[in-house]
Amino acid sequence: MADVVLVTGVSRYLGGRFARLLTAEPSVERVIGIDVIPPPHDIGDAEFVRADIRNPMIARIITQAQVDTVVHMNVIATPLSAGGRVSQKEINVIGTMQLLAACQKAPSIRRLVVKSSAAVYGSSPRDPAMFAEDMGPKALPRAGFGKDSVEVEGYVRGFSRRRADVEISMLRLANIVGPGLRTGLTDYLSLPVVPIPLGYDARLQLIHENDALRGLLLATIGPPVGIVNVAADGMITVRQAARLGGRPTVPVPLSAGGLLGQFVKRAGLADFSADQMQYLAWGRGMDTTRMREVLCLEPEFTTRKAFEDFIAHAGSALPGTGVAAAVGGLAGSAAKVLTRSHSSRRND
Amino acid sequence: MADPKVVPIHGGSTASKGGSGDSGADMLAAGAARASGERAKRRRTPLLTDASGAEVAPRPLLSASDLSATSVHRPRPVPKSGRAPRRAKATRSSVTTARSQPVTTKTVEPPLATARVGAGVDDLVTFAIATLRRAAEASGLSGDDIERQVAATLAFVRRRLSGDYTVDDFGFDEDFTENAYLPLLRPLYQSWFRVEVRGIENIPSAGGALIVANHSGTVALDSLMTQVAVHDEHPAHRFLRMLGADLVFRTPIVGSVARKSGCTLAANPDAERLLASGELVGVWPEGFKGVGKPFSERYKLQRFGRGGFVAAALRTSVPIVPCSIVGAEEIYPILGNLKTVARLIGVPYIPVTPTFPLLGPLGLVPLPSKWIIEFGAPVDTAVLGRPAADDPMVVFDLTDRVRETIQQTLYSLLLQRRSVFF
Numbered sequence: 001m002a003d004v005v006l007v008t009g010v011s012r013y014l015g016g017r018f019a020r021l022l023t024a025e026p027s028v029e030r031v032i033g034i035d036v037i038p039p040p041h042d043i044g045d046a047e048f049v050r051a052d053i054r055n056p057m058i059a060r061i062i063t064q065a066q067v068d069t070v071v072h073m074n075v076i077a078t079p080l081s082a083g084g085r086v087s088q089k090e091i092n093v094i095g096t097m098q099l100l101a102a103c104q105k106a107p108s109i110r111r112l113v114v115k116s117s118a119a120v121y122g123s124s125p126r127d128p129a130m131f132a133e134d135m136g137p138k139a140l141p142r143a144g145f146g147k148d149s150v151e152v153e154g155y156v157r158g159f160s161r162r163r164a165d166v167e168i169s170m171l172r173l174a175n176i177v178g179p180g181l182r183t184g185l186t187d188y189l190s191l192p193v194v195p196i197p198l199g200y201d202a203r204l205q206l207i208h209e210n211d212a213l214r215g216l217l218l219a220t221i222g223p224p225v226g227i228v229n230v231a232a233d234g235m236i237t238v239r240q241a242a243r244l245g246g247r248p249t250v251p252v253p254l255s256a257g258g259l260l261g262q263f264v265k266r267a268g269l270a271d272f273s274a275d276q277m278q279y280l281a282w283g284r285g286m287d288t289t290r291m292r293e294v295l296c297l298e299p300e301f302t303t304r305k306a307f308e309d310f311i312a313h314a315g316s317a318l319p320g321t322g323v324a325a326a327v328g329g330l331a332g333s334a335a336k337v338l339t340r341s342h343s344s345r346r347n348d
Numbered sequence: 349m350a351d352p353k354v355v356p357i358h359g360g361s362t363a364s365k366g367g368s369g370d371s372g373a374d375m376l377a378a379g380a381a382r383a384s385g386e387r388a389k390r391r392r393t394p395l396l397t398d399a400s401g402a403e404v405a406p407r408p409l410l411s412a413s414d415l416s417a418t419s420v421h422r423p424r425p426v427p428k429s430g431r432a433p434r435r436a437k438a439t440r441s442s443v444t445t446a447r448s449q450p451v452t453t454k455t456v457e458p459p460l461a462t463a464r465v466g467a468g469v470d471d472l473v474t475f476a477i478a479t480l481r482r483a484a485e486a487s488g489l490s491g492d493d494i495e496r497q498v499a500a501t502l503a504f505v506r507r508r509l510s511g512d513y514t515v516d517d518f519g520f521d522e523d524f525t526e527n528a529y530l531p532l533l534r535p536l537y538q539s540w541f542r543v544e545v546r547g548i549e550n551i552p553s554a555g556g557a558l559i560v561a562n563h564s565g566t567v568a569l570d571s572l573m574t575q576v577a578v579h580d581e582h583p584a585h586r587f588l589r590m591l592g593a594d595l596v597f598r599t600p601i602v603g604s605v606a607r608k609s610g611c612t613l614a615a616n617p618d619a620e621r622l623l624a625s626g627e628l629v630g631v632w633p634e635g636f637k638g639v640g641k642p643f644s645e646r647y648k649l650q651r652f653g654r655g656g657f658v659a660a661a662l663r664t665s666v667p668i669v670p671c672s673i674v675g676a677e678e679i680y681p682i683l684g685n686l687k688t689v690a691r692l693i694g695v696p697y698i699p700v701t702p703t704f705p706l707l708g709p710l711g712l713v714p715l716p717s718k719w720i721i722e723f724g725a726p727v728d729t730a731v732l733g734r735p736a737a738d739d740p741m742v743v744f745d746l747t748d749r750v751r752e753t754i755q756q757t758l759y760s761l762l763l764q765r766r767s768v769f770f
Binding site for chain 2: 125126127128129130132135197198199200201203234235236237239240241242243244245254282283285304
């Protein structure tokens with residue numbers, strides 16, 4: 001179905017892995033990867049073209065190579081790795097605009113696959129427990145990556161109106177975790193002591209990087225799917241995540257969260273922006289019925305398994321680990337002694 | 349119960365030491381060391397056990413009564429100086445009776461174990477258990493029960509600390525609800541409000557159902573008590589999944605406890621999702637109008653929202669169980685409302701009750717009224733069919749019917765009630 005595939009953001013971790021996965025696919029003839037810096041990792045048989053999606057040059061590449069499928073993976077969630085918030089917004093919003101403008105002009109384009117994010121649903125106390133694809137956010141994300149994602153989706157909607165013949169697949173991915181990936185959330189949960197908004201315990205729904213890539217692959221080579229939520233089964237809470245990772249938690253007032261986030265970011269500890277504080281207070285869940293029925297993706301990892309896979313690779317060589325483990329161990333051994341004395345008595 | 353054959357196990361731990369027969373001075377020193385260890389233990393036990401409920405926590409204090417005391421009579425606290433040696437002796441003597449217990453070997457060396465941390469912890473724990481058992485027996489409770497409860501509590505603490513629990517899509521944490529949340533509410537339910545439940549058989553044992561109840565009481569304690577009633581009185585021990593206002597979820601701590609105990613936002617998508625997955629859902633359609641109404645309007649039902657709950661039940665074809673709660677109106681009688689202050693803070697009302705701003709925090713103690721919760725006969729919605737949910741007339745009609753049923757039941761319960769407090 002897809003003959004020539006153009007993948008943007010190929011020098012980033014997921015983009016690179018996706019390009020490699022795509023080249024292994026027999027139905028795909030040619031994979032062109034573009035980014036502004038050469039990929040630091042292996043991208044398989046994919047051809048790398050150094051180009052900036054913010055530059056109209058991109059249109060020439062599309063027409064020359066007769067690209068029929070564009071996979072847009074260059075919407076960046078981590079401001080630090082993009083070179084700051086300004087440049088992140090530049091890449092996300094202006095980049096998408098330019099890319100879509102180029103696609104609109106190219107008659108060869110048959111499909112557009114966009115890696116969007118669950119961040120478009122925002123996070124507020126008025127949210128339903130699970131967002132379905134047809135629900136809008138109760139509180140529009142007003143800053144950062146969430147706002148970018150909303151704008152990107154807006155441009156994609158505009159594009160689909162103007163080019164009704166192009167099939168659109170837009171995946172709203174939950175927070176991706178995995179052994180190789182570094183995101184704002186994984187940075188945050190790897191902090192030696194995890195600050196948690198005081199009095200809140202948000203639900204997190206994650207997706208393992210393997211499952212996310214499989215989803216993108218299905219959307220690229222399978223039938224078109226429209227907008228689909230992609231997330232693993234089950235939930236964990238922020239506090240539970242910290243404990244699974246063996247991190248002690250420290251409560252901080254929600255209003256001080258932004259300040260703290262900025263401090264953490266300045267200190268280079270984590271790529272953490274203030275708007276994430278909302279998410280850490282109220283969390284979010286997504287309905288994945290369409291993922292199963294339309295995209296035909298059955299995630300291999302549940303949210304908890306995905307997180308444990310990340311923890312196993314992130315290691316826990318941290319000073320705080322001992323305390324929680326010791327207290328937990330003490331309680332555990334006490335419980336064991338009790339049950340032991342119990343069972344022995346019953347035997348008598 | 350305090351069965352003499354059971355007691356010695358822990359005594360047994362220290363027993364072999366006493367049995368070995370050493371000089372008096374040695375004995376005294378060892379006894380003192382043990383006693384101080386036990387004292388430390390006693391200080392620590394309440395911390396470990398307090399989550400498990402009211403029964404366990406107070407006991408350790410009673411352990412001051414030494415073993416020579418029978419369970420019938422509780423001796424007064426003995427002056428401190430005399431205490432330690434006496435207890436040590438008593439321990440020894442009780443110990444000699446049962447030496448054959450398996451635990452014995454483990455615990456023989458408490459005073460020597462200081463070098464090895466692991467062993468020290470083990471000893472510490474065993475000591476704690478011994479103290480606890482003695483305390484329990486002294487106060488006439490079965491040591492076995494207490495032990496089981498402490499073991500369960502410790503296992504719970506361990507699960508919480510290691511993150512080894514699951515929450516469902518709505519954030520409901522069964523482990524927390526079963527082991528911490530409901531046990532904390534139970535004393536209020538059983539001893540303070542002495543809730544009487546009628547018609548629990550009207551709640552189905554399986555499958556979805558929507559419980560609709562009247563709301564009252566300034567603070568929404570009625571919903572919490574209904575939750576306890578459904579879980580404790582129903583043979584299937586079902587959890588009631590309540591629908592709450594967004595203010596609940598916006599409030600720190602309250603919001604997260606609400607989610608963990610099974611609450612979710614009162615909105616149609618959530619209600620329908622819960623009902624469709626076969627959960628028991630509780631809704632209080634009067635909302636803040638009901639909880640915050642003045643005392644003079646007690647037991648007069650307010651408007652039942654916009655009937656959204658009926659539409660949700662119709663769409664999922666689950667029965668509606670009307671529920672009438674009597675007694676909650678009297679826990680904090682609202683005499684006035686500080687509207688301006690409420691507006692400033694952004695809450696629906698700030699009540700003035702006979703005790704509230706007057707006595708300060710003491711005013712937060714609810715009056716101990718006697719409660720009756722009656723579940724009425726379920727209203728079948730399946731016969732009306734799913735499309736009925738989009739017919740406003742049917743929805744309003746059904747809403748009114750449910751409201752009338754609850755109102756009538758309230759009046760008849762009020763007639764049957766002897767007094768507010770008994």
